[in-house]
Amino acid sequence: MVVSEPSAERYELRDPDVRLMLEVRDDSATAFEELMLRYQNRLVTVLEHLIGARDQAEDLAQEVFLRVYRARKRYVPDAKFSTWLFTIANNVASNARRSRSRRREVNMAGAESGSHGAPGLDQLALTASGLMPTRQLDKAEMRDIVRLAIESLNERQRMAVLLSKFENMSYADIAVAMELSPEAIKSLLSRARLNLKEVLQPYLDRGQGPAAE
Amino acid sequence: MMMNDESIPDAERRDLDEQLVSYLDGELDAAASSQVEHALSQDARVRNELQQLERCWYLLDELPRQEVDESFTRSTVEMIAVRAEEELAVEKDDLPKRRRHAWMLAGGTCLVAAIAGFFAVSRFNDRENRKLLEDLPLVENLDQYRQVEDVAFLRALQAKNLLPGEADNAP
Numbered sequence: 141m142v143v144s145e146p147s148a149e150r151y152e153l154r155d156p157d158v159r160l161m162l163e164v165r166d167d168s169a170t171a172f173e174e175l176m177l178r179y180q181n182r183l184v185t186v187l188e189h190l191i192g193a194r195d196q197a198e199d200l201a202q203e204v205f206l207r208v209y210r211a212r213k214r215y216v217p218d219a220k221f222s223t224w225l226f227t228i229a230n231n232v233a234s235n236a237r238r239s240r241s242r243r244r245e246v247n248m249a250g251a252e253s254g255s256h257g258a259p260g261l262d263q264l265a266l267t268a269s270g271l272m273p274t275r276q277l278d279k280a281e282m283r284d285i286v287r288l289a290i291e292s293l294n295e296r297q298r299m300a301v302l303l304s305k306f307e308n309m310s311y312a313d314i315a316v317a318m319e320l321s322p323e324a325i326k327s328l329l330s331r332a333r334l335n336l337k338e339v340l341q342p343y344l345d346r347g348q349g350p351a352a353e
Numbered sequence: 354m355m356m357n358d359e360s361i362p363d364a365e366r367r368d369l370d371e372q373l374v375s376y377l378d379g380e381l382d383a384a385a386s387s388q389v390e391h392a393l394s395q396d397a398r399v400r401n402e403l404q405q406l407e408r409c410w411y412l413l414d415e416l417p418r419q420e421v422d423e424s425f426t427r428s429t430v431e432m433i434a435v436r437a438e439e440e441l442a443v444e445k446d447d448l449p450k451r452r453r454h455a456w457m458l459a460g461g462t463c464l465v466a467a468i469a470g471f472f473a474v475s476r477f478n479d480r481e482n483r484k485l486l487e488d489l490p491l492v493e494n495l496d497q498y499r500q501v502e503d504v505a506f507l508r509a510l511q512a513k514n515l516l517p518g519e520a521d522n523a524p
Binding site for chain 1: 367370371374375378380405406408409410412413415416417418419420421425426428429430432433436437
């Protein structure tokens with residue numbers, strides 16, 4: 141993809157991480173380590189909530205950094221650095237999911253409902269409405285409920301939600317990272333948040349907000 | 354806008370939900386935001402829907418943010434250092450091959466140039482030689498032709514195959 145000179149310059153001026161990556165392009169080990177330190181926690185956070193397993197998330201995060209390193213000579217800033225990084229992360233996660241499917245390992249929710257692994261959306265909503273505890277849920281329990289709600293989303297909805305929530309990405313940046321249109325992201329996030337509401341609202345209706353620890 | 358009114362077509366409800374989510378995310382332009390705000394001011398159910406969406410979104414703050422330890426950073430840097438060494442080793446291995454290829458390419462280019470030059474010169478020489486061959490009878494008998502001053506007379510002799518050389522070669 142040909143990036144116009146003013147566009148590349150604009151990203152270089154506005155984004156300090158782009159400037160760091162340009163130093164990595166010139167083989168600066170210090171710059172690469174700095175980028176790692178800035179992004180490793182963020183990357184593992186998104187990947188861990190995406191795939192549901194910490195150790196796999198770390199493996200995938202390392203793969204992402206390796207790809208960043210390998211791509212350094214061809215790097216041309218055509219987006220914010222974080223958008224470029226999470227584009228790679230999205231591809232790495234998708235490839236990993238495809239490999240797992242081929243190996244018939246099912247650890248995560250894939251479909252909207254009735255999938256293996258995490259409970260489907262309808263099941264979760266039923267559980268939430270039918271089994272209202274009489275006491276306030278503690279923070280750990282609420283966290284588990286929220287995790288299950290996230291896992292009930294399909295992978296694209298989950299990725300869009302995580303990038304929006306944890307990375308505060310705009311629809312335009314999420315679209316670039318996920319290689320979809322901004323309109324598609326708008327629709328994806330809308331469906332995802334309605335799904336989350338369906339699961340979590342019963343807890344909120346009964347006053348089951350996050351309790352103090 | 355009536356949120357729970359089943360008479361609202363699904364498509365319209367979906368559209369409204371999308372607008373509410375986009376509004377919460379700050380993704381609507383001024384005109385669209387104004388429309389949503391008008392709907393919020395007019396309909397309590399729209400306000401309720403927006404509030405529920407917002408509260409559920411805040412619940413995601415319960416999800417923990419991960420922190421990696423030093424061993425992750427170290428192992429990642431080591432993995433990349435190993436990869437860098439492998440790349441360098443491959444490049445070094447390739448270097449003699451690349452040099453061989455470069456020499457072969459240079460040699461091939463010279464050969465092609467030499468062959469093209471040979472043919473070019475050959476064609477030129479062939480033309481020149483052909484011309485000489487054509488003119489040979491004239492050259493061989495030039496002294497005799499010089500004694501005849503009239504070209505038309507020479508042509509008449511040629512027409513009757515009476516010129517020296519041509520007569521010898523006549524079938």
